[in-house]
Amino acid sequence: MTLTKDLVAGLVFILIGLVAVVEAQGHPMGSLLRMGPGYYPTLVGGLTILVGAALAVKGALAGGPRVPQFAWRELALLIGSIVVAAFALERLGLVAATFLLVVISRYASRPFHWRSTLLLAAALSLVGAVIFWWFLKLPIKLWPESWI
DSSP, X not given: OOOBHHHHHXXXXXXXXXXXXXXXXXXXXXXXXXXXXXXXXXXXXXXXXXXXXXXXXXXXXXXOSBOOOOOHHHHHHHHHHHHHHHHHHHHHOHHHHHHHHHHHHHTTSSSOOHHHHHHHHHHHHHHHIIIIIIISOOOOOXXXXXXX
């Protein structure tokens, strides 16, 4: 059996549905007339499992486009950019952390262009500072304290 996009997507749906159903079992179910907090997640999780099973069966029997090769480099760069930004936020401030996040994550795209990346990083750093620091008044440093 070949791995098709529909088969893999169906298996992902089944996994997500199972997680929802298992997590919902920690809450009271109630009844149809008096639903408890576990009723709706169990129902949605069960329906997600059914849709995933139908999609997986279709993918296994009918075939279709194969799953492309996984992009490990790009995934590592995107996760790495988030980790770097999380560590940089407290030490370097919002502007530098956002700038680093954008530059590292853009390096995952091909072709990579420095000019557009630096412009995007500067613009998003400015927008982030305006939204989170000035507009929402969140207690986040904009710069490292040694720069002030």
